[in-house]
Amino acid sequence: MTDEQRLKTEEQIFAAAMEVFFEKGYYGARMQDISDKAGINKALLHYYYRSKDKMFEMVFSKTIDKFFENMAFTLSKDMSLFERIEVAVDNYISFFSDNPHIPVFVVQEINRDSEAFKKLMIDKIDMLRNNVMAPFVMSIQENIAKGVIRPIDFRHLIVNIVSMCIFPVIGKPLIQGVVFANNSGDWNLFIEERKKAVAEFVINAIKK
Amino acid sequence: MTDEQRLKTEEQIFAAAMEVFFEKGYYGARMQDISDKAGINKALLHYYYRSKDKMFEMVFSKTIDKFFENMAFTLSKDMSLFERIEVAVDNYISFFSDNPHIPVFVVQEINRDSEAFKKLMIDKIDMLRNNVMAPFVMSIQENIAKGVIRPIDFRHLIVNIVSMCIFPVIGKPLIQGVVFANNSGDWNLFIEERKKAVAEFVINAIKK
DNA sequence: ATATAAATTAACTATTTGGTTAAACCAAAT
DNA sequence: ATTTGGTTTAACCAAATAGTTAATTTATAT
Numbered sequence: 001m002t003d004e005q006r007l008k009t010e011e012q013i014f015a016a017a018m019e020v021f022f023e024k025g026y027y028g029a030r031m032q033d034i035s036d037k038a039g040i041n042k043a044l045l046h047y048y049y050r051s052k053d054k055m056f057e058m059v060f061s062k063t064i065d066k067f068f069e070n071m072a073f074t075l076s077k078d079m080s081l082f083e084r085i086e087v088a089v090d091n092y093i094s095f096f097s098d099n100p101h102i103p104v105f106v107v108q109e110i111n112r113d114s115e116a117f118k119k120l121m122i123d124k125i126d127m128l129r130n131n132v133m134a135p136f137v138m139s140i141q142e143n144i145a146k147g148v149i150r151p152i153d154f155r156h157l158i159v160n161i162v163s164m165c166i167f168p169v170i171g172k173p174l175i176q177g178v179v180f181a182n183n184s185g186d187w188n189l190f191i192e193e194r195k196k197a198v199a200e201f202v203i204n205a206i207k208k
Numbered sequence: 209m210t211d212e213q214r215l216k217t218e219e220q221i222f223a224a225a226m227e228v229f230f231e232k233g234y235y236g237a238r239m240q241d242i243s244d245k246a247g248i249n250k251a252l253l254h255y256y257y258r259s260k261d262k263m264f265e266m267v268f269s270k271t272i273d274k275f276f277e278n279m280a281f282t283l284s285k286d287m288s289l290f291e292r293i294e295v296a297v298d299n300y301i302s303f304f305s306d307n308p309h310i311p312v313f314v315v316q317e318i319n320r321d322s323e324a325f326k327k328l329m330i331d332k333i334d335m336l337r338n339n340v341m342a343p344f345v346m347s348i349q350e351n352i353a354k355g356v357i358r359p360i361d362f363r364h365l366i367v368n369i370v371s372m373c374i375f376p377v378i379g380k381p382l383i384q385g386v387v388f389a390n391n392s393g394d395w396n397l398f399i400e401e402r403k404k405a406v407a408e409f410v411i412n413a414i415k416k
Numbered sequence: 417a418t419a420t421a422a423a424t425t426a427a428c429t430a431t432t433t434g435g436t437t438a439a440a441c442c443a444a445a446t
Numbered sequence: 447a448t449t450t451g452g453t454t455t456a457a458c459c460a461a462a463t464a465g466t467t468a469a470t471t472t473a474t475a476t
Binding site: 024025026027028104106107108110111112114117118121122125128129133150152153155156157158159160162163164166167168170171172173174175176177178179181182190193194197198201202204205206 | 322378398
């Protein structure tokens with residue numbers, strides 16, 4: 001069996017594992033379901049990934065990486081504060097709604113075992129804080145000093161932005177019920193609109 | 209055995225079931241854990257609540273009720289739009305942070321079986337829409353007409369408010385990592401601050 | 417006090433689940 | 447052709463799990 005095929009099998013398993021863990025979470029995921037989805041024998045799961053725990057750990061770790069990479073990507077550019085906000089919001093909403101399982105999965109699992117998550121996060125946190133937080137916070141301070149925006153606690157601002165981008169995806173059934181009365185309306189249109197709506201909302205909230 | 213004692217047993221079981229389902233979710237909850245926590249024999253669970261499914265259904269239903277009641281409570285008063293926002297935000301943040309397991313549980317379970325949730329919600333949705341949404345939306349339209357606030361899509365406004373109130377609770381480990389660098393700072397203080405910060409943020413965002 | 421009905425338990429069952437094992441398979445090297 | 451080493455599978459195992467049963471205890475009514 002060639003290297004390509006070996007990798008293919010391993011990757012197929014991993015892809016299947018992601019799907020199942022995303023949909024069912026750690027407790028709900030079944031090794032049998034994963035091997036069925038990958039089209040291989042269940043024993044192969046343990047051949048390539050020793051245990052459910054190890055397998056989950058790799059899926060979770062990779063997902064957190066992807067999550068953080070996306071959080072870090074856009075804000076590292078050199079832009080004005082308002083541009084930064086526009087681009088970040090657009091990027092976050094795109095990412096979350098293109099990968100709707102990820103936010104639900106991440107929220108579920110960081111609350112199931114928050115210590116494991118914090119340990120996992122330690123390595124990536126500095127990158128995020130240096131590349132994203134720091135320049136963003138500096139930009140905020142500058143604009144406050146220049147009198148362009150109101151004085152505001154950057155922690156609340158950041159949490160506000162992320163909340164508005166991420167919650168609609170994880171609260172979709174709730175929002176569809178309350179806002180759309182389950183007529184489901186055009187959810188994709190609603191999310192598309194939010195890219196502009198949220199950015200405007202934030203900028204209006206801080207602009208003097 | 210007296211009526212009080214009978215009720216006491218049933219209620220103890222229910223309370224234990226809530227705790228375990230809140231903490232572990234449907235898939236992670238174990239009937240044995242629930243009976244241990246209630247201090248009774250496992251068979252009693254089935255004596256009072258036929259199955260895990262039925263028991264979960266009752267816990268979930270009661271939780272959704274509590275959730276919706278809280279969402280509905282404050283906005284039903286007769287206040288100005290800005291007062292409404294202040295009171296609603298204060299109330300939502302208080303409720304969610306006093307019952308931090310509820311938002312995580314609800315988000316987890318509405319995504320696990322969103323159809324079951326929608327069915328459950330149908331009865332309560334009209335109440336919520338009539339008592340909360342309708343007067344709030346009317347107030348928004350009035351204030352737009354009077355030129356007090358910018359024209360804004362009420363759906364996005366509502367989703368924004370709820371997002372900023374609920375997400376910090378369900379994303380706590382993430383936020384603690386990114387914003388507090390896991391020094392955990394004073395989380396309770398941060399949440400307390402948000403009651404004012406979010407209300408101000410929203411009002412500034414819409415005020416002309 | 418005794419009969420009756422409800423509450424409670426210990427012990428059990430059937431099924432599911434993560435994980436193992438030994439044999440079969442297959443590709444490449446000799 | 448045969449050996450060799452990694453890959454894959456069918457069959458199996460032990461523990462866990464939701465649910466059941468039959469017996470015991472407790473409370474209530476007569």
